Amino acid sequence: MIKLRKPEPVRALFEAPYFLTEESVMGINLDFIIALTPALVWGVICFGLRALAVVLLSVCTAVISETVWKLIFRQRIETNDLSAVLCGLVLGLCLPASVPYWMPVAGAFVAVVLFKQLPKLFGRGFCVPAVGGYLFLSFFQNELTHSPKAFEYLSAAKFSFDVSELAEIPLLAVNRAELQGLSVFDLLLGRCPGAIGEVSVLLIAAGIIYLIWRRVLSWKLPVYMLLSTALISGLFPVTLDRVDSMFAEVFSGAAMLGLIVAFSDFSGVPVTDSGREIYAVACGALCIGLRYTGLCAEGAFPAIFIMNLLSVPLDRLLQPKFFGSGKQQIKEKKGKEEKQ
Amino acid sequence: MSNVYSFRGGVHFTQKSPTLKLHTERFKDQIKLCVPLFIPGEPDMTACVKAGDTVLRGQEIGIPSSDGCSVHSPVSGTVEGIVNIRLPSDKSREIPAIEIFSDGKMENIPLLQPFDKKLSETTPEEIADVLKAASVVNLNYDGTAVYRKILAYTGKIRRLIINCSETEPFHTNTLRLMFERPADIIGGIKILMRAFAITGADIIMADSEEEADNSLLKACGKSKYFKIRIFESRYPLSDPALLTKAMIGYEVGPGTCPEDFGCTVLSAETCAAVYHAFAFGLPLVERRITVSGESVTHPKNLLVPFGISYTALIDKCDGIRNGPCALIDGNPLTGICISDYSAPVTASTSAVLLVPELLCRADASRVSACINCGRCSAVCPRRLLPSYIAAAVNAGNMKKAVKLGAEFCSECGLCSYVCPAHSGPMNRILQAKNSAVSEKEADR
Ligand code: SF4
Numbered sequence: 069m070i071k072l073r074k075p076e077p078v079r080a081l082f083e084a085p086y087f088l089t090e091e092s093v094m095g096i097n098l099d100f101i102i103a104l105t106p107a108l109v110w111g112v113i114c115f116g117l118r119a120l121a122v123v124l125l126s127v128c129t130a131v132i133s134e135t136v137w138k139l140i141f142r143q144r145i146e147t148n149d150l151s152a153v154l155c156g157l158v159l160g161l162c163l164p165a166s167v168p169y170w171m172p173v174a175g176a177f178v179a180v181v182l183f184k185q186l187p188k189l190f191g192r193g194f195c196v197p198a199v200g201g202y203l204f205l206s207f208f209q210n211e212l213t214h215s216p217k218a219f220e221y222l223s224a225a226k227f228s229f230d231v232s233e234l235a236e237i238p239l240l241a242v243n244r245a246e247l248q249g250l251s252v253f254d255l256l257l258g259r260c261p262g263a264i265g266e267v268s269v270l271l272i273a274a275g276i277i278y279l280i281w282r283r284v285l286s287w288k289l290p291v292y293m294l295l296s297t298a299l300i301s302g303l304f305p306v307t308l309d310r311v312d313s314m315f316a317e318v319f320s321g322a323a324m325l326g327l328i329v330a331f332s333d334f335s336g337v338p339v340t341d342s343g344r345e346i347y348a349v350a351c352g353a354l355c356i357g358l359r360y361t362g363l364c365a366e367g368a369f370p371a372i373f374i375m376n377l378l379s380v381p382l383d384r385l386l387q388p389k390f391f392g393s394g395k396q397q398i399k400e401k402k403g404k405e406e407k408q
Numbered sequence: 409m410s411n412v413y414s415f416r417g418g419v420h421f422t423q424k425s426p427t428l429k430l431h432t433e434r435f436k437d438q439i440k441l442c443v444p445l446f447i448p449g450e451p452d453m454t455a456c457v458k459a460g461d462t463v464l465r466g467q468e469i470g471i472p473s474s475d476g477c478s479v480h481s482p483v484s485g486t487v488e489g490i491v492n493i494r495l496p497s498d499k500s501r502e503i504p505a506i507e508i509f510s511d512g513k514m515e516n517i518p519l520l521q522p523f524d525k526k527l528s529e530t531t532p533e534e535i536a537d538v539l540k541a542a543s544v545v546n547l548n549y550d551g552t553a554v555y556r557k558i559l560a561y562t563g564k565i566r567r568l569i570i571n572c573s574e575t576e577p578f579h580t581n582t583l584r585l586m587f588e589r590p591a592d593i594i595g596g597i598k599i600l601m602r603a604f605a606i607t608g609a610d611i612i613m614a615d616s617e618e619e620a621d622n623s624l625l626k627a628c629g630k631s632k633y634f635k636i637r638i639f640e641s642r643y644p645l646s647d648p649a650l651l652t653k654a655m656i657g658y659e660v661g662p663g664t665c666p667e668d669f670g671c672t673v674l675s676a677e678t679c680a681a682v683y684h685a686f687a688f689g690l691p692l693v694e695r696r697i698t699v700s701g702e703s704v705t706h707p708k709n710l711l712v713p714f715g716i717s718y719t720a721l722i723d724k725c726d727g728i729r730n731g732p733c734a735l736i737d738g739n740p741l742t743g744i745c746i747s748d749y750s751a752p753v754t755a756s757t758s759a760v761l762l763v764p765e766l767l768c769r770a771d772a773s774r775v776s777a778c779i780n781c782g783r784c785s786a787v788c789p790r791r792l793l794p795s796y797i798a799a800a801v802n803a804g805n806m807k808k809a810v811k812l813g814a815e816f817c818s819e820c821g822l823c824s825y826v827c828p829a830h831s832g833p834m835n836r837i838l839q840a841k842n843s844a845v846s847e848k849e850a851d852r
């Protein structure tokens with residue numbers, strides 16, 4: 069029989085150290101939410117109220133399903149740590165504004181139940197839950213790869229739209245060596261079709277800078293991930309122009325949003341420094357690799373998921389030597405003892 | 409500073425120490441003391457005075473059953489009785505303690521004489537004898553007698569490391585000693601250099617503002633014997649293993665001690681005590697203690713006789729304010745929470761901290777499960793992955809926890825301090841460490 073872990077953390081209330089950091093889980097999650105807010109605001113400006121409705125649905129579903137789960141399993145309800153809100157927000161931002169309304173609901177439900185709470189019963193989470201939810205939704209590729217054009221507001225009241233009315237997200241167009249008349253500049257500012265949170269590269273960058281400034285993330289991680297994305301796409305260009313192709317790959321789709329998403333829940337991220345760096349580099353490289361194979365709509369999310377699964381082995385592999393376990397000094401000590 | 413030493417991990421505590429600029433006050437009120445007859449690593453002791461006797465400061469009141477240090481009266485006054493107490497650091501056994509009512513005069517016993525030979529003519533054995541008679545112990549560290557170190561390691565030690573840094577939150581006792589009595593520290597270091605038969609000492613200081621420009625730096629001047637080593641100011645700088653690594657490059661693991669690698673680490677307080685034993689013949693009966701924390705009305709640095717109760721210290725600082733608080737003996741990251749305020753202060757107490765209960769208590773609404781944020785592994789000075797070890801312990805898998813290095817933990821408490829989920833990984837690791845130790849003992 070599988071032994072279920074006692075879900076409540078075990079910590080005596082009065083034990084050393086008697087001095088605790090002011091930081092909290094809620095603070096960290098709040099920082100991520102703040103970092104994602106500019107992208108959300110731009111998404112709403114770009115795609116109208118329907119974008120806001122999609123994100124709100126996703127957030128609400130995530131919070132409600134977490135609460136219900138905790139009621140069922142009699143765990144302490146801690147919605148105030150904002151992790152469910154963050155999970156829903158991330159998932160909402162990864163979806164285009166035109167998805168039928170059942171998608172954010174189903175995605176957030178799967179993310180929270182299957183990828184956030186269930187693994188915690190057996191130990192710790194193993195992946196970024198929002199990514200799990202997105203991958204579940206990518207069985208419905210058509211909805212995910214089409215979005216309204218920028219500033220073409222869709223009615224928030226309509227449940228779903230026919231794919232043929234919508235524009236294709238530029239990422240797939242890149243693979244066909246055409247950008248639908250969009251310039252790199254358009255991609256940078258976010259005047260293009262795309263998922264709600266991923267269109268404005270500049271505002272996402274602002275969010276990342278905020279996270280680095282708050283020291284939630286080391287500057288190395290997003291920078292390494294960005295560089296590896298750029299390097300791979302520059303080395304193997306899809307269009308004739310290397311530089312053009314590089315910018316198009318980095319600025320289109322979820323490559324930028326992925327920089328935040330990959331770290332938005334640490335359960336699937338290695339804890340060692342070198343492990344985190346490898347994780348960042350590999351996420352960036354795999355993202356482009358998977359795009360080229362054309363297996364899935366967006367390379368960034370499956371890339372993150374694959375690396376999440378590898379995080380524990382990475383940590384164990386890269387675990388530094390314990391202080392004082394060096395071989396050479398043990399030998400020396402033995403030698404000394406023999407002499408005496 | 410051209411050359412600042414560093415070490416992996418650690419945290420710089422930025423909170424203000426209210427006692428930094430306060431001159432140390434000597435505690436000499438008329439009060440009842442309870443002096444425990446106990447020195448770590450020494451044989452059991454029995455009382456050699458009885459109720460009603462008059463004792464003078466420095467008089468022997470407890471003698472060891474076999475070769476070892478004795479306990480001296482910290483004050484002059486009357487013996488009120490002999491009782492059995494349990495120390496908060498070791499609740500498992502009872503030790504005798506002598507209750508003395510101080511007359512407030514601090515009259516020294518006339519037998520106390522300064523050591524009158526020239527330092528260059530003494531032998532290590534003579535120095536050890538003086539330190540044994542004065543019961544000088546290694547303050548701030550394990551609290552064992554210094555003379556045993558000298559007898560065991562003279563000739564085998566190549567580096568004498570004197571830790572003069574202060575990186576623990578709230579603590580200012582070492583700093584005050586450096587400002588007030590630099591000559592004592594220097595004198596003590598010279599004696600210890602002679603005792604270990606070496607010609608140099610490394611003086612460790614932190615590069616914090618507080619420690620810059622202190623009188624000890626000036627007192628050392630350009631002496632070629634003392635090398636000042638400036639370290640980045642981060643807790644746990646005082647950890648002997650880290651200092652050894654920085655000085656001679658060897659990492660001290662479990663089951664070894666710095667002395668195995670020709671290094672010994674002593675604190676500035678110990679040096680001052682050594683100097684007092686030589687210059688005045690005075691046994692180690694008092695020490696500087698910082699009484700601080702947000703719940704003390706007037707935080708102070710006090711020079712207190714051993715055996716004084718926590719209550720007396722709190723009263724001296726005008727009592728508690730701001731409601732319920734916890735009393736912590738020592739450093740807030742590793743210290744002991746004291747519930748019995750009438751217990752005596754011993755040589756192992758470096759500070760007495762009163763912190764609001766709400767702040768130090770990880771109350772249920774703040775504690776959650778580990779979120780794998782990696783802060784603990786970033787600060788661990790022993791390069792462990794505390795979150796992994798704690799997870800293994802929570803799953804009841806002690807074998808795995810030990811394999812992940814639980815035994816290498818130095819119990820510095822930083823992983824629990826930085827944890828945003830307040831899940832307290834250190835205590836999980838200690839569980840694994842203790843179970844490993846007891847298993848090894850069972851094997852024997
Ligand atoms: S208490 Fe142990 S595991 Fe935690 S940081 Fe200190 S040495 Fe590392």
Ligand code: SF4
Nearest residue numbers: 778779781782784827
């Ligand atoms: S600091 Fe706390 S929450 Fe973060 S990884 Fe360590 S144990 Fe987990």
